Amino acid sequence: MIDRRHFKRFTIEHVEVNCKMYLTQDVQILDLCMGGASISLNLNLAIGDEYMLKIDHDEDLFSVNGDIVWVEESGSLEIEDGEEVPVFKAGMSFKKIFTGKGLRLANLIEDKAHTDKERRRVRGVRVKLKSPEAVLYLMGEYNVKEISFGGMQLEANRKLKANMEYKMSMTIPAAQKPIHFVGRIASSRLLEGSKEAFKTGIEFINMDVKDLQCIQDLIYGLTELEHKEVKGNLKTSGTSTSP
Secondary structure (H helix, E strand, C coil): CCCCCCCCEEEECCCCCEEEEEEEEEEEEEEEEEEEEEEECCCCCCCEEEEEEEECCEEEEEEEEEEEEEEEEEEEEEEEEEEEEEEEEEEEEEECCCCHHHHHHHHHHHHHHCCHHHHHHHHHCCEEEEECCEEEEEEEEEEEEEEECCCCEECCCCCCCCEEEEEEEECCCCCCCCCEEEEEEEEEEECCCCCCCCEEEEEECCCCCCHHHHHHHHHHHHHHHHHHHHHHHHHHHHCCCCC
């Protein structure tokens, strides 16, 4: 087995390399209606962004898409190693629910409604859920700071659990289209002097040979830039003028 930690890392400065990570986030649904939901989670969401919320109602899984319409910080939560992260409440407005998903959502609300009157007017009822199981699907896009033949380092806006594997894609200037792979979270540490940025190390897993070639070309390009900078610095430091 290859020890990928021994690959030299190269700093990315003169080109832009972006990584998209397809993540899931456990959330608590505070209340729910046909038009949307209030949720609680330890991640700050951007107003106007669209997310998919997957709800588990009595082992009946269904999902709805919605836009974030409001966000507020509501407290903090202690996680691993005694670290504290902020907790947020957010309002989500559902989209395109007049389908089979809408019927299942209506059934959920009807099941949780307290009175017969509420059940007859499901559309206007907002119900509270005691312990719903729900997951928010989101896509994070980050700038890659360092890269090697075995992995990369980027700054994420959340702490990611070590050894978790996620589907990812990366945009490299020389590549004609994004490369796709699975990445394993090797490390995730709070960046010094920051409250929300996490220095995240990722190991490449299950990458096609063609995509590996793109990584190789990128690294060769970075080494050429390094060599040019070194040569330029040597010339500058070696230049002298005669009186």
